[in-house]
Amino acid sequence: MSLVVMKFGGTSVGSVERIKNVAKRIAKRKEEGHDVVVTCSAMGGETDRLINLLTEISPKYDPREYDMLVSTGEQASIALVTQALKEMGYDAISFTGPQIGMVTDGAHSKARIKEISAERLKEAISKGKICVVAGFQGIFPETGDITTLGRGGSDTTAVAIAAAINADVCEIYTDVDGIYTADPRIVRGARKLDKVSYEEMLELSSLGAKVLQSRSVEFGMKYGVDIMVLSSMEEKPGTLVTKEDIEMEKVIVSGVTADKNQAKITIRGVPDRPGIAAEIFGRLAENHINVDMIIQNVSVELKTDLSFTVAKTDLLRAMDVCEKVAKDIEAQDVISDEKIAKISVVGVGMKSHAGVAADMFKTLQENNINIQMISTSEIKISAVIEEKYSELAVRVLHEKLLPEGEDAS
Template identity: 80%
Template sequence: MSLVVMKFGGTSVGSIERIKNVARIAVKKKEEGHDVVVVSSAMAGETDRLINLLKEISPKYDLREYDQLVSTGETAAIPLVTQAIKELGHDAISFTGFQIGMITDGAHSKARIVKITAERIFKALKEGKICVVAGFQGIFPETGDITTLGRGGSDTTAVAIAAAINADVCEIYTDVDGVYTADPRIVKNAKKLDRISYEEMLELASLGAKVLQSRSVELGMKYNVPILVLSSIEDKPGTLVVKEDKDMEKVIVSGVTADKNQAKITIVGVPDRPGIAAEIFGKLAEANINVDMIIQNVGLDGKTDLSFTVAKTDLLRAIDACEAVKTSIGASKVVSDENIAKVSIVGVGMKSHAGVAAKMFKLLSENNINIQMISTSEIKISCVIDEKFAELAVRVLHEKFVEEGDNVS
């Protein structure tokens, strides 16, 4: 008998009929002889509905109240899934994040998991029950407040539970049947991958691929939890996320992504002296704002322009933080641009293959796509471009690096 964690996203529980389908999948796994833990997201659209209600009251809402509100989506979904399982003749029990001992830090809206006690999960499994756990939510013990893990946090919940209870596999059920080389809605010739390394999946997830939350992949890699991405609608083989192997290294580019949830902030006229960058980014860190790409242009007058990217959802708070520090550092102004996108190519094979960056830049140039910022690592190259060119960039890069047959070293 193996122990399986199964996570179902919002579209998978988006209606009563789909909830019944989730129950059938979970019961089938149980009848095959496995112990089963189901992690459920909120019903499709529910989290956005709640956030929009909050925004109508105040665009600069309190993050504690945000967590208190949006966590109710998952809390409402799990009893429905549990009851659907019971209707199929199997015993099941639902748990909130608090009830399974999902302990987090106090960073509201993007909390990080500290530990999971999982005592009630172990007890219920021993009694032969299917456990249904609310994704996305935890508790900060110092205050007793509900916290949430950020959008896509149910993926992180599932992998964290799998690590905590030493599950054999964490199955992530979505509305797609695996991980593709690009978004199939943008690239008609996108190919499904049978296997992908943790490192590649981590880059793809952090760069805009919406199949898995990046933190869930981090946890999978840290605790060596095999992650299987499957469709909750069609019974098809999925994509297995595991340790890198030699066959993976032969493929130069595994995926092409575009992330439109990006905004650029530029602080103009920053004095060029030690400690300035630390003061700016320290202020942003205090506000729990993650900064991605950074560029500093040093002028001849001893002033610099400092540009960086943040998630669009953090833009207003990031501008406030920059405005607060602008006067103290003697900068002239803060400007922002929401109309950008980050396009990236990812592949472990890039580590040993020269000229990939030059080819990427040439392709973008040939299609009159201007590059505003560049970031690289051993296995990825990212460029910030005008948002209106994002889909074109993905198509031309995918055609050259994936479809033309010269993608194997």
Template identity: 75%
Template sequence: MSLVVMKFGGTSVGSIERIKNVAKIIAKKKDQGHDVVVTSSAMSGETDRLIGLLKEIDKDYDLREYDALVSTGESASCPLVAQALISMGYKAVSLSGIQIGLETDHAHSKARIMKIDGARIKKELADGKICIVAGFQGYNPVTNDIATLGRGGSDTSAVAIAAAIKADVCEIYTDVDGIYTGDPRIVRKAKKLDKISYDEMLELASLGAKVLQSRSVEFGMNYNVDIMVLSSLEDKPGTLVTKEDDEMEQVVVRGVASDKNQAKITIKSVPDRPGIAATIFSRLAKEAINVDVIIQNVSTEGNTDLSFTVSKTDLSRSLTVCRETAKEIGAKEVLADEDIAKVSIVGVGMRSHAGVAAKMFEVLAANSINIQMITTSEIKVSCVVDEKFAELAVRVLHEAFVED
């Protein structure tokens, strides 16, 4: 007998019919002799509906109230899943983030998990129950306020819970049947992967692949939790996210991803002296704004232009911070461009293969796609391009690196 954490996304619990189907999948796992903990997302569309209501009242809403509101989506779906199991004759109990002791920091709407007390879950399992835990939510132990983990946070909840209770595997059930080399909606010849390394999946998740939240992969990697991505709609083999092995290094590029949730900010005529960049980015960090690609031009007459990318959802707050800071440091102006996208290739094989970036640039140039910004790591190359070319870029890069 093993201990299994199963996570179901919003599409999987999007209707009563689908909730009953999910209950059957959970029951089958329990019947196989496993102890089962389930993490559920809100029903599909519910979080967006709640955010829409909040925006109707005030687009500049308070983040504490945002968390209090959107967390109700998971609080509603979990009792429905639990009741479906109870109606089938199984012992089940729904639990909130607070009830399992999922403690977070103070960053409302994008809180980070600080600690999980697994005692309540272990007690319920010892009583023979299936635990249905609300994903995406926890609480700040200082204020006792509800805090949410950011979009896709149920993935993070599931893997963190699996690490806390030392589960044997964390199964993530979605509306797709695994991890693909590219988005099948964009790339006709995208291939499903049998397995992928934590490092590769972490890069793909952070670069726009929406199957897993990047923080969930980080938890899996840090705590050695195998993650299996499966379909809740079809009984098919999935993709295992696990430790890197020698076989994985033989593939140069594992996948191609794009992210249209990007915006570029340019601060013009920034005084080129020590400490200026630190001032700008520390102010952004204080607002919990993540900055990605950064480019600083060569200094001219003591001034330079500084460009960087943020998520579109953070653009408004980022501009407020940057404009205030620009006045203080004597910069000329702050510009924003929302019509961009980031296109990336990822693969652990890049570590031992030369010329990958050069080939990527050649492929984009051959298709008249201009590169605005570039960033690299050992296992990825990302280019910021005009948003209207994002899907074309994904297709031609997939053809060049994966189908070749």
């Protein structure tokens, strides 16, 4: 017998019919002899409905009132899931975030978990109850106010609860059935991974795999929680996100991803003197704009070009900041390019295997795909290319680095 945390997203609890199905999945785990804790998101569409009401009233809403409002979505869904379990004859009970002592900081609408006392939760588990906990929400104890963790925070809630109650596994039920070596809609030969390390998953999820929220993976890594990504629709094996082991290192590359949500900014004719980069990126940080890749050309006549990427949604604000900075530092001008894609190859095995980067660049070159920017980490190589080549790049790289017949994990 083990202790299992099961997390269901908004689509899985999007209707009465689906809630009943979720209850069946939960009941099955219970019948297998496990202790079960469930966390749920709001019913699909509910959070957007509430936010739309709020923005109709005030486009610049107060984060405290936002939290008061949107936290109702999860509170409603846990009651409904609990009722569905009770209807099937199971002893179930729902809890809000505050009720299980999900303590966060006071950063409304993007709060961070500080601790989980989980007393009521542990007591209910010990009585054999199936506990259904509202995802995404907590309490700031100084004021007693309800907080939310930011969108996608239900994954983080699930993993954090699993850590707090020392669960054996945290199962995340999603609309995909696991983590793939590439997007199966783009690459025919894409294969599901049985296992992936936290580090790889972080690279994959921040690069557009979109299956797990990065924060939940960080939490899992920090507290050593095994995370299983599973389909909420079908019963079949998923992908286990866990700590790196020797077996994993044998696999050199575990995935190829494309991210089209970035844009490139180039400040041309930047005077090449100390402190200039700090000035530029400092001003962007002050404006809460995250910069991803950065490259600086060799300077010619004490002038250089500085290119970097930002999220497409930040591009307009970033351009504003950069144009002001360019004037201040007497750079030539600022140009931007939205039509880019960042292609990444990820794998813990790359640490001990040279040559992946060379293979990657050669493959792109053979297909006449020009590389605009490169960045690398121990387990990842990313290249910015023209957006229109994105799918082609993923396909040829997958074919080269993850040929069919070779097991991905």
